[in-house]
Amino acid sequence: MPDRLGPRSSNCYVIVSALLVTALLTVDATSLGNEPRPRDAVSFELDVQPILAAHGCNAGACHGKQRGQNGFQLSLLGFDSDFDHDAIARQARGRRLSIAAPASSLLVRKATAELPHGGGRKIDVGSDAYQTLVAWIRQGAPRRIADEAVLESVQLQQTEFALAPSGSAALTTIAHYSDGTTRDVTGMTSYLSNEAAIVQVDSAGRLTAGPIPGETAVMARYMNHICVANVSIPRTEALPEGFYDDLPRANFIDDLVYDKLNQLRIRVSDPAGEAVFLRRLYTDVIGRLPTPEEADRFLNSQDSDKRARLVDRLLDQPEYIDHWANQWADLLRPNPYRVGIKAVLNYDNWIRQQFRENVSHDEFARRLITAKGSTWHNGATTLFRDRRSPDEVATLVSQLFLGVRLDCAKCHHHPFEKWSQHDFYSFAAFFGKVGRKGTGLSPPISGGEEIVYVSTKGDVRHPVTEAVLAPAPLFGDVDLSEEDDPREALVDWMVSPENDYFAKVHVNRIWAQLMGRGIVDPVDDLRSTNPPSNPALLDALAKHFQQSGYDQKDLIKTIVLSNVYSTSSTPNETNAGDRLNYSRHYRHRLRAEVLAEAVAGVTETTESFSALAPESRSNQVWTHRIDSVFLDTFGRPDPNQDPPCERVADSSVTQTLHLMNSRELDRRVRSDPGRAARLAAGKQSAAEVVTELYLAVFSRRPTAQEQQYCELQITSAGENRRGAIEDLMWAMMNAPEFVIQN
Known part of the structure; x- marks a missing residue:
């Protein structure tokens, strides 16, 4: 509904100034009708904004959308407290608040549906949220109060749950403040289950398991702080004693997958036949079927190591190059009508050349992210012809090479992660000195050459504060003192052993190609609210990849020679519903x-x-x-x-x-x-x-x-x-x- 007061009354349109606040606060509360008693000092940031967030007022579907709702805009999920306070207390000529009669304030009457409100009733008269809002307005609607603490973190009292089918449990959310105090904010926290069919969660944080075994993650968000609870529903029937102890194991992959399945009481499917393994291996590794002669030779072979020898042979085939380069081309290759046909052809040739040379993944990333020169001579520079501003490059690089989707943090604090606008633009600043000269873009025909180089200047500013931001990684530190090109320092940070995001997103992508589903899905969305189905497995694969020198062929060989890879796709009575834990091979249509x-x-x-x-x-x-x-x-x-x-x-x-x-x-x-x-x-x-x-x-x-x-x-x-x-x-x-x- 429109943001209006209705008929003019004696306490409407009070414009508050610093001089008036003191006088208005002296009004006798008894003269204001049935308004609640004054209470202790109320903080806008710690008390009022959580109410708006808990009731969805600043959500993307309501006043938190890009242009607000019916003339009233709040920052999405309360990421900008100054903006929200200004919108409530000062915008629209201050008419949203009535200091003299707090309960008559437009903010309160809309929330209680005393006035028409498109969002309906959000709070009840007399509730704790109502009392808090009214007390804050009566106190003069201050932006800050004396000795105001800062919300530092939010934690769940319990983060791991194992429920019986149709069982239930309660989440408890505790906020921690800079003054050492804590507060139970369970009822003011927003909850979301990744798989509502497995586990549902209500607004009070009550978990209710579904009737079928499974597992999922439940997100708890209080203001801009997020924590996650992992909930599993194991099968009620036990497995035969020592079932997994008796299974053969080829490497650490089998150990970690079988351990997880044993916890969930899920029995792995039988091994696939030789012919199924053969076809699976050819289509996965080199992107074609075996010829009848190749198939016949493998099926007739009695060699105990024939699988390992076949894997080595396939990894050396020229088809391996085009098959895997084609997959990376999907992730990098732009529209030739935008950047030019010759530039895209050179880019594609460059990608394929990296696989011909069997370049390690860290060197692949370095050559691409630090590319310089002509788009007609160094195909990798086409990345910077296509993505022309630091923020555009930052979103691509962070998603592909770190598995961090930063797009949301470009405009506001990330709603499902810890990344802020400051984090985003500090990361984008690594690309601030990328310069270009030559023919720019002129779609649909951009045929000219362009030179990408490192400029001596190039600032990235925070879009709200206008502050110039120095290049900074998403976590940790980098040394920029000896680098003319900040991108070099960025790659050093990305591929360092201390940064496991780089290894994790790549092994997850390769795992998904070979196993039908990523350990994290989507494959390049590694965030706390989208946890891996098997964290120990992802960690072990990433560590193995790092120790191999980021050798993709070694990674592929390790996966395809595990027993888990050669499991049959035929389900048994225990794993028909499993889509997360690789208790069977997941059928999928050929690329x-x-x-x-x-x-x-x-x-x-x-x-x-x-x-x-x-x-x-x-x-x-x-x-x-x-x-x-x-x-x-x-x-x-x-x-x-x-x-x-x-x-x-x-x-x-x-x-x-x-x-x-x-x-x-x-x-x-x-x-x-x-x-x-x-x-x-x-x-x-x-x-x-x-x-x-x-x-x-x-x-x-x-x-x-x-x-x-x-x-x-x-x-x-x-x-x-x-x-x-x-x-x-x-x-x-x-x-x-x-x-x-x-």
Whole structure:
């Protein structure tokens, strides 16, 4: 509703000045009707703002939105106390407060719904919140009080809970102040469960478990301080005695995953078969299916170390380079219509070159973040052609290389983390001296060259205080005394052993690619309110990655040779509902480029891409602007989307219809130089044809029933042998087993 008082009354529109406050405070409380008794000095920051936050007044859906609500704006979640006090006590000609009659103040009457209020009733007359607001106004609505303490931290009395299904427990939130006092603020704290289906939490901090086993985190936010409780609901049935003690373990990954599953009383699925492991490994490590010859050789091998030897061989394949570089291109590659075609092509080539050289991840980050020179000679500089201001670079770098999403802190204190505007712009100041000369941007055709260099000047200012901020990391210290380029000091801090964010976000991203889900999800959102499903595992992987010299190949090998990686995707009665703890392999659709390569391999045909050499592979496409209905259908990013671009892995009806009805797919199945034509014209028996088809499409041999049925289709086709083989191939490529990684 509009922010108005209604009919003019004797105590309306009182404009408060410093001289009037003293006089107004002498008014006899008994002459003000049924107003509550005066109380001790009330702090705006410690008493009033928490009321506004607890009742959602300064939330993003209400007065905390960017332009406020109906003429009344507060800082989001109370991050700017000076702004909020000014909005309440001084803006709108001071009409929101009536010092002479506090209970008649617009602020109070709207909150109690005595006047029309779009947000409805927030507090009740006579409640503690009501008493506090009225007492503060009666005291002259001061910004500060004498000897005012500072809120230093907020803690939960208990942070780990194990509940029975449908059980409950209570959170208790304690605020700690600079004068050594504490206050129980449980009823004034906002709570949020990450998985309400697993555990619900009400406004009073009461936890209620759902009927199914699981785990989640519950956030408690009091003002700008956040703490988290972890809640688990173990299965009530115990596992067989010593179940996990008897399982083989390949490395520390198995130890930490099995320990967590044992706590939750979840039984891990059986190991996957050799054929499933083979197909999983090829598609994960080099982005294509094994050929029938490769599959047959692996399946026939009796060597005890054949898995390890295969992993080493795949990591040395040229397909490894394009497969993993293509994934990083999603995270870095901008729109060529914005920054220029040549700049984007150079950028893509630079990314691929880092993987050709097997550059360690810390060196990869250093070369990119400190890039200088021409966008036509050093592709890494395209980052600074695309992101043209320090704040734009800061959000990209912090998200990709630290797993910290700072975007929210650009405008206000981060609502789910500890980062403030000061933190954000101090971090952005590392990029303040990045200079550019040459042709700037002129979308949609930005064809010119640009030189990125380190300037001798370049300040970053706080948007509210206008103070010039020195470069500062999000935590810890850096030495800027000997660096002409602050970015060098930033990278030193990022890759130091004391900063585990750098290692954690990368191992989490690699883990998600190989295991179907990150230990933290989303993969680049490492915050206290989004805790890892297995903290010990994430810590151990990060430490291992650091000790290996940030060697990605070593990290991949460690993961894929664990027993956890080779677990079957078939659930058992204990883990069907588990989506967090890797008690089974999580099925997922093949990445668009991987599926495109699978089609090419099965049909023995190639796809032609514009702006690429003949017979180029789909994962060599250097921009999403290159047309491909197939890649678009199976989820490559929108070409207009700014990096980092995360893929949507969900399957859709459109994808199913495309496989069934695509003229291009039909043409490739029926291609004269293709596999079906070759098999039809060859001298192989029907049994041998069926075996090759199954090895090519599914990387396994057919079952006896499949063998018999498919042989019958080929032999009964007579002269139409080729048509039967084509139909079988088409049907197999439309099976879920072809599209989904098991």
